[in-house]
Amino acid sequence: MLYISYKNGMYCGRSSGAWRVGLRAVNDHSGGIMIAPGQGPESLYTQKNAPTFLLTSKGSGWRESFFAEVQGTPHNVTDHGHTRFCLQLYRQPGQHRPLKKNAAWTTREAGCRVNLPGDEQRCETRTGTRNQFLFVETQRVETIIDQPLRSGCFDRFRGTITLLPMINSLMAALAHDLAQGSPAGDVTGESLIATLLTWLDAVATHGQSDIRASGPLAPRDLTRLIAYVDETLDGSLSLDDMARLVGLSLRHFRRALNATTGQSPHQFVLSRRIERACGMIASNRLCLAEIAVAAGFADQSHMTRVFRQTMGVTPSAYRIQQVGQTRMMEVGAL
Known part of the structure; x- marks a missing residue:
């Protein structure tokens, strides 16, 4: 026996003990009723008892x-x-x-x-x-x-x-x-x-933590990242740790960092190394070889090459410039 139920604008049909939901009743022109797909998805799910x-x-x-x-x-x-x-x-x-x-x-x-x-x-x-x-x-x-x-x-x-x-x-x-x-x-x-x-x-x-990575890093995450990189420049920096720090996968971390700074992770770390080197060179307290190690470069020649590419001058020339500016300021203050 076939049972038909109409609820909230939708037909349900049952012919063998199970209700088929999302169907419409159609006259088969032989005195009976058959179940056929409606305009909505047919057979959405099958249950024994009629749902409401x-x-x-x-x-x-x-x-x-x-x-x-x-x-x-x-x-x-x-x-x-x-x-x-x-x-x-x-x-x-x-x-x-x-x-x-x-x-x-x-x-x-x-x-x-x-x-x-x-x-x-x-x-x-x-x-x-x-x-x-x-x-x-x-x-x-x-x-x-x-x-x-x-x-x-x-x-x-x-x-x-x-x-x-x-x-x-x-x-x-x-x-x-x-x-x-x-x-x-x-x-x-x-x-x-x-x-x-x-x-x-x-x-x-x-994962859920990556959904917000379609845009730049949040300011607090960028601050935490800079602090972590600066603290670890003279040690072993891990890209995985950087991504984990801000709760992102490597792929999304690269995209978010680029959206924030315009740099890849490698470029970002190098820029932090150069910034530290600039500060130490200007202080004129350590030799260039010691500064290279403290800033996380492999050696002085590595620092010199990267420094020249970034700043347009060698570390030695930069030191001379900074020392000259400092002396001019001291003279002007007299």
Whole structure:
């Protein structure tokens, strides 16, 4: 027997014990009703008991994307093979277990998970659920993240529940826009989806600390970096340690430092060495060989070569200039 349920502008159909969500009812002209794909994604997920749709994006005009906020019943079964990108946000903790013999019940915390085409979701829930789903067609995801949606993408969030406040905020913004009737049309929803997928891809690839690295270093991070480099000039400077100090990967550290100073890490360190050498040369207290070691150069000839390339004069000529200026200032003060 086939059962049809219509909730919040969406049909659900059940013919063999499981509800298929996101379908429309079509008259098959033979006196019966069949279930066929609707305008939104069909077969979004499959559950044994009919869920309650609290909110959907049906009629929003979004391109190849669909949002639903669903309240599931206790003692329910999900048995579904995903055919598109799915971001699932669990709004509340609940108890569940895999559909395996003698599987134990565990507590699933609130958070999000990602399912890709081909992933299976097979579990039983003992408590009621309240989840938000964002389904996006593969081509749309690939356009947004600018790479193929292949195996390995979003692996950090597949099969595990991860608490990401940013995702909570973006999904809440999507729900709010839909609840208000999308006053700006589909622009707000499309922008939020693009932001969400871009952010999620960046976190999955590089970690949360790298998301802010699209621009320059924060002033406090630059100050800490300068202090670290200056303290370590005469020792062993590590590029890994420099990146770790400001909480970035090597790739993002290079980009952020260049955006801040216009220099590569190597150029930045050399500039700090030259600045120290200039100060020590001007003081006229140490010989050039000692200054070279104190500034972290391999030897005096190395310092001379880099100094000339940077300052346009040799260290000896620079010392003469500085000594001459100092004497002129002393004479002028008499």
